[in-house]
Amino acid sequence: MKLLEINNIKKTFDDLEVLKDISISVEEGEVVSILGPSGSGKSTLLRCATMLETMDSGTMKYGGEYVVKDVDGKSVYASKREMKHFLHYFGLVFQNFNLFPHYTVLKNVIDAPIHTQKRDKAEVIERATHMLERMGLGDKLDYYPCQLSGGQQQRVAITRALAMKPKILFFDEPTSALDPELTGEILKVLRALAKRKMTMVIVTHEIEFARGVSDRVIFMDDGYIIEQGKPEDVIDNPENERVRAFLNKLSS
Amino acid sequence: MPLYEFGDIMKNIKKPSKNKGIIAIAVMATLLVPSLMTACGVSAEASDGFGWFFNVIVQLSDGMLASLELFALTLLFSMPLGLLICFARRSRFKIVELIAKFYISIMRGTPLMLQLLVVYFGPYFVFKVPLSTEYRFYAAIIGFSLNYAAYFAEIYRAGIEAVPGGQYEAAKVLGYTRRQTFMKIVFPQMVRHILPPVTNEVITLVKDTSLAFAIAFVEMFTLAKQISASESNIMPLFVAGLFYYIFNLVVSFVMGQIEKKMNYYSA
Ligand SMILES: Nc1ncnc2c1ncn2[C@@H]1O[C@H](COP(=O)(O)OP(=O)(O)OP(=O)(O)O)[C@@H](O)[C@H]1O
Ligand SMILES: [Mg+2]
Numbered sequence: 001m002k003l004l005e006i007n008n009i010k011k012t013f014d015d016l017e018v019l020k021d022i023s024i025s026v027e028e029g030e031v032v033s034i035l036g037p038s039g040s041g042k043s044t045l046l047r048c049a050t051m052l053e054t055m056d057s058g059t060m061k062y063g064g065e066y067v068v069k070d071v072d073g074k075s076v077y078a079s080k081r082e083m084k085h086f087l088h089y090f091g092l093v094f095q096n097f098n099l100f101p102h103y104t105v106l107k108n109v110i111d112a113p114i115h116t117q118k119r120d121k122a123e124v125i126e127r128a129t130h131m132l133e134r135m136g137l138g139d140k141l142d143y144y145p146c147q148l149s150g151g152q153q154q155r156v157a158i159t160r161a162l163a164m165k166p167k168i169l170f171f172d173e174p175t176s177a178l179d180p181e182l183t184g185e186i187l188k189v190l191r192a193l194a195k196r197k198m199t200m201v202i203v204t205h206e207i208e209f210a211r212g213v214s215d216r217v218i219f220m221d222d223g224y225i226i227e228q229g230k231p232e233d234v235i236d237n238p239e240n241e242r243v244r245a246f247l248n249k250l251s252s
Numbered sequence: 253m254p255l256y257e258f259g260d261i262m263k264n265i266k267k268p269s270k271n272k273g274i275i276a277i278a279v280m281a282t283l284l285v286p287s288l289m290t291a292c293g294v295s296a297e298a299s300d301g302f303g304w305f306f307n308v309i310v311q312l313s314d315g316m317l318a319s320l321e322l323f324a325l326t327l328l329f330s331m332p333l334g335l336l337i338c339f340a341r342r343s344r345f346k347i348v349e350l351i352a353k354f355y356i357s358i359m360r361g362t363p364l365m366l367q368l369l370v371v372y373f374g375p376y377f378v379f380k381v382p383l384s385t386e387y388r389f390y391a392a393i394i395g396f397s398l399n400y401a402a403y404f405a406e407i408y409r410a411g412i413e414a415v416p417g418g419q420y421e422a423a424k425v426l427g428y429t430r431r432q433t434f435m436k437i438v439f440p441q442m443v444r445h446i447l448p449p450v451t452n453e454v455i456t457l458v459k460d461t462s463l464a465f466a467i468a469f470v471e472m473f474t475l476a477k478q479i480s481a482s483e484s485n486i487m488p489l490f491v492a493g494l495f496y497y498i499f500n501l502v503v504s505f506v507m508g509q510i511e512k513k514m515n516y517y518s519a
Binding site: 050051052084087088090091092094096098099100101102111112115116117144145146160161164 | 416418419421422424425426427428429432436437440441444516517518
């Protein structure tokens with residue numbers, strides 16, 4: 001089943017056309033990595049998918065339901081009430097975590113499920129505690145984010161996103177703000193999630209990781225998808241010259 | 253003959269009533285006792301010592317209460333009002349934003365003393381409402397509150413803008429409504445950001461209460477000046493200064509404690 005389906009999305013900032021004509025769909029249980037040079041529009045694509053940014057034209061469906069329809073070449077969003085329902089469909093993990101600094105680790109994780117999803121408090125706390133333990137943060141429940149390492153903070157952020165029970169989880173360069181050692185610990189978490197068939201879309205510059213974990217790799221350049229397919233095809237035998245150049249530069 | 257009347261008011265300062273809160277007296281008394289002791293030691297030979305000094309305190313106590321009252325009520329009204337003005341200043345509607353901007357620029361760009369005079373004499377000039385003694389008190393509180401609200405609004409605004417955009421984005425993705433985002437995420441972080449500038453404002457307010465003499469509202473400073481003039485002695489003014497100083501020590505201490513409390517996390 002297709003969890004996410006975006007068709008012909010276009011997005012312009014002022015005069016700058018950032019997304020030119022992008023279509024992407026994500027199957028349930030699929031792990032998709034998005035690669036591409038800086039400024040190619042990867043973050044913008046994720047931000048449109050997570051509704052932090054509105055698209056100019058194109059359509060978007062979550063779980064087969066229209067979030068954004070196309071009316072005469074213009075994107076038209078679902079009503080505010082319907083949007084609320086779609087908000088619980090996905091989660092987003094940021095490059096710089098964006099944890100709430102005035103909340104403890106536990107409160108960061110449980111506050112939204114309790115207050116925006118109105119779920120049972122006891123159930124949420126129990127599940128969150130369990131998840132944090134599995135993340136190796138069992139002894140940090142009462143810590144504040146500033147008392148944690150970057151890797152620990154990112155693990156809290158991932159747990160916070162997972163606590164919402166999203167069907168699909170987006171990551172925008174989840175390791176870019178981390179040291180190499182800390183990067184490793186986050187990639188490990190992502191691999192574990194992939195193994196448990198969590199549907200994920202990951203923007204990353206970690207080529208080896210992308211090759212190992214992804215079912216599909218998408219390469220973006222200048223607002224277009226210029227190549228996509230199995231990791232061994234896109235990463236090891238890219239057809240497109242620019243993909244090859246980019247990968248060479250990264251590995252050198 | 254408003255100007256004549258203004259001068260008249262200045263001359264005939266009426267003693268305010270004595271039935272003010274006992275708690276406030278107790279607070280001020282405990283506040284002043286240590287400084288009293290030392291001050292008495294110094295001035296013992298200059299006048300007749302403790303008795304005289306105590307007498308000054310008693311004479312000034314009504315003024316102290318009035319100042320305290322003015323201070324507390326101004327904070328009580330100006331802080332929430334400042335938040336409203338801050339919202340208006342950040343409004344999506346251009347007109348609302350412009351009105352708030354204009355209000356703030358007037359309040360910050362003209363002397364507080366002038367504003368007090370306008371609030372006090374305005375109703376008389378415009379509506380021919382007769383001036384009354386009670387209205388002095390209200391005028392002082394209205395004038396101070398309107399003025400300080402403008403400053404607080406700008407402090408709040410800076411505090412809100414110091415909250416990183418990523419906080420709003422995280423909140424949005426987690427499904428928080430705009431209202432929840434403000435109440436749960438933005439406001440607590442804003443409070444932390446604004447504590448130091450708010451402390452500054454509060455300290456300034458302690459001293460600014462003395463400006464209420466402009467509309468002949470009998471607060472601490474007005475009384476001290478009066479007694480000082482009638483007894484040809486600088487000491488009452490010195491005691492007044494001591495009052496403001498100790499008052500501000502307390503303010504700094506309290507705000508410092510609050511800041512410490514808020515430091516449970518660092519941003
Ligand atoms: N809010 C915005 N307003 C104006 N321009 C923007 C905005 N957001 C992004 N852009 C521009 O859009 C282009 C694509 O940005 P985007 O962040 O999507 O790239 P990216 O592929 O994520 O790059 P990176 O790898 O550096 O994160 C850039 O040129 C950027 O300057
Ligand atoms: Mg990016």
